[in-house]
Amino acid sequence: xxxxxxxxxxxxxxxxxxxxxxxxxxVQRGYGIFDYLxxxxxxxxxxxxxxxxxxxxxxxxxxxxxxxxxxVIKIVHQLIExxxxxxxxxxxxxxxxxxxxxxxxxxxxxxxxxxxxIAPADKMPLKGIRLxxxxxxxxxxxxxxxxxxxxxxxxxxxxxxxxxxxLYHQAGIxxxxxxxxxxxxxxxTLITPATHMLKGITRKNIISIALANKIKIEERAITIEEIxxxxxxxxxxxxxxxxxxxxxxxxxxxxINDQSLSFKIFELLREKELH
Amino acid sequence: xxxxxxxxxxxxxxxxxxxxxxxxxxVQRGYGIFDYLxxxxxxxxxxxxxxxxxxxxxxxxxxxxxxxxxxVIKIVHQLIExxxxxxxxxxxxxxxxxxxxxxxxxxxxxxxxxxxxIAPADKMPLKGIRLxxxxxxxxxxxxxxxxxxxxxxxxxxxxxxxxxxxLYHQAGIxxxxxxxxxxxxxxxTLITPATHMLKGITRKNIISIALANKIKIEERAITIEEIxxxxxxxxxxxxxxxxxxxxxxxxxxxxINDQSLSFKIFELLREKELH
Numbered sequence: 001x002x003x004x005x006x007x008x009x010x011x012x013x014x015x016x017x018x019x020x021x022x023x024x025x026x027v028q029r030g031y032g033i034f035d036y037l038x039x040x041x042x043x044x045x046x047x048x049x050x051x052x053x054x055x056x057x058x059x060x061x062x063x064x065x066x067x068x069x070x071x072v073i074k075i076v077h078q079l080i081e082x083x084x085x086x087x088x089x090x091x092x093x094x095x096x097x098x099x100x101x102x103x104x105x106x107x108x109x110x111x112x113x114x115x116x117x118i119a120p121a122d123k124m125p126l127k128g129i130r131l132x133x134x135x136x137x138x139x140x141x142x143x144x145x146x147x148x149x150x151x152x153x154x155x156x157x158x159x160x161x162x163x164x165x166x167l168y169h170q171a172g173i174x175x176x177x178x179x180x181x182x183x184x185x186x187x188x189t190l191i192t193p194a195t196h197m198l199k200g201i202t203r204k205n206i207i208s209i210a211l212a213n214k215i216k217i218e219e220r221a222i223t224i225e226e227i228x229x230x231x232x233x234x235x236x237x238x239x240x241x242x243x244x245x246x247x248x249x250x251x252x253x254x255x256i257n258d259q260s261l262s263f264k265i266f267e268l269l270r271e272k273e274l275h
Numbered sequence: 276x277x278x279x280x281x282x283x284x285x286x287x288x289x290x291x292x293x294x295x296x297x298x299x300x301x302v303q304r305g306y307g308i309f310d311y312l313x314x315x316x317x318x319x320x321x322x323x324x325x326x327x328x329x330x331x332x333x334x335x336x337x338x339x340x341x342x343x344x345x346x347v348i349k350i351v352h353q354l355i356e357x358x359x360x361x362x363x364x365x366x367x368x369x370x371x372x373x374x375x376x377x378x379x380x381x382x383x384x385x386x387x388x389x390x391x392x393i394a395p396a397d398k399m400p401l402k403g404i405r406l407x408x409x410x411x412x413x414x415x416x417x418x419x420x421x422x423x424x425x426x427x428x429x430x431x432x433x434x435x436x437x438x439x440x441x442l443y444h445q446a447g448i449x450x451x452x453x454x455x456x457x458x459x460x461x462x463x464t465l466i467t468p469a470t471h472m473l474k475g476i477t478r479k480n481i482i483s484i485a486l487a488n489k490i491k492i493e494e495r496a497i498t499i500e501e502i503x504x505x506x507x508x509x510x511x512x513x514x515x516x517x518x519x520x521x522x523x524x525x526x527x528x529x530x531i532n533d534q535s536l537s538f539k540i541f542e543l544l545r546e547k548e549l550h
Binding site (some may be wrong): 006008015016018019020021022023025026027028029030031032034061062091093096102103104105111113115136139140145146147148149150151152153155156 | 281283290291293294295296297298300301302303304305306307309336337366368371377378379380386388390411414415420421422423424425426427428430431
């Protein structure tokens with residue numbers, strides 16, 4: 001893995017030699033954003049959507065990416081060609097750049113890494129995961145920042161709750177999981193939070209699939225209590241498409257099968273990847 | 276500056292060659308802590324206090340520093356000797372280490388940088404700074420994390436408010452400034468928040484000076500409203516000792532002079548550094 005070609009600060013280097021200078025605000029102040037996309041059969045999935053979000057995160061954080069969008073696309077394809085990892089992930093990162101006073105943003109360094117990744121199964125696993133709810137609101141929630149302090153810090157707590165992932169809420173209003181969006185299904189309607197979370201590319205694809213397939217969809221506030229009225233719930237992410245949820249805190253959701261709406265949406269997502 | 280000797284991952288390198296691997300959780304997930312101390316006349320000030328806090332931050336974040344405390348002290352003195360920057364700052368940083376899954380903490384890398392710093396004046400400047408209040412609570416507030424996302428992101432807003440620094444509060448209860456603690460003086464009593472902020476080493480020294488000099492001190496909640504009853508207010512930090520505050524939002528504090536209590540505390544802090 002350490003020999004994989006990596007793009008850093010205008011150069012292609014083996015991953016083992018790719019270091020971010022200690023003077024960069026990414027290192028000193030955690031001031032950074034990223035995006036992450038899946039590569040399937042050597043094709044970057046939904047690259048334009050990921051770049052839209054990456055440039056949008058950068059604009060909000062006042063990071064002026066010196067590479068043009070066309071250059072970033074070229075870099076992504078260059079890594080795919082050189083590394084030949086047909087099923088993998090690509091991570092784009094930028095930070096605040098070198099700063100004489102350790103505070104003022106300067107020209108950000110772009111870092112593009114390709115990493116091995118196990119491709120999701122062709123069919124959605126029917127075994128769901130358990131979520132533990134935790135009261136926390138991500139700062140700068142509309143931006144894909146590199147801030148995962150709370151997510152990583154909570155791992156031992158999560159395990160103590162016998163959970164597989166964390167569901168953030170604020171005063172009982174559902175936000176998101178640290179690396180995925182939350183959906184529930186009630187009376188045949190797909191419901192997902194509308195605000196105060198990072199809008200995933202898979203979330204976007206699910207909404208567009210729902211609209212195209214006449215699946216009723218609502219973007220609105222969900223309370224932790226309301227989840228107890230759900231017939232299905234799942235989380236969505238670029239790496240796994242959708243993963244069903246079988247339990248939230250002490251509440252156990254009804255079992256699902258290959259006739260469930262979640263299962264159908266997974267199929268439609270998989271088809272969308274092929275086009 | 277790029278030639279300054281820097282300690283990184285068990286090696287001494289020139290700053291220009293000191294890079295944090297792109298695989299470290301510090302780069303990928305912003306999972307890191309630091310501490311920062313001032314060097315005066317080639318002497319590291321309050322080193323033991325800073326190391327207490329650094330190891331405490333590390334313990335809370337489950338970062339197992341592989342260097343012993345004695346080794347860290349040796350590194351600090353080594354940099355001071357090699358760099359010969361009599362008045363400077365030393366920054367210790369550790370992150371979550373390399374992580375195969377980009378999430379699990381492994382052995383953290385220690386980074387120790389010495390940086391030029393203008394020494395504070397011998398006498399406290401009587402010209403105060405203006406603070407703009409902002410509703411924000413730092414996550415993991417008892418830890419000196421590398422998370423300055425909000426502080427840096429707010430800089431243009433702060434300038435639009437004609438302010439020199441930001442005062443975080445939560446629902447009107449004062450917390451801290453991004454890089455310093457807040458104090459106010461009312462009826463001759465020094466008052467500072469008790470919780471939900473990072474406890475600075477200068478804050479600790481001020482409290483001990485107050486106790487030794489029979490200055491009344493209270494650690495308790497302060498509201499933004501209560502500041503309007505203050506005769507003096509200041510912020511404290513390792514780099515500046517104390518800096519008087521002349522304005523908070525639209526409220527202008529009474530002027531201070533060399534008979535003010537703030538001025539006296541500054542003198543006592545300066546004396547404490549000499550011992």
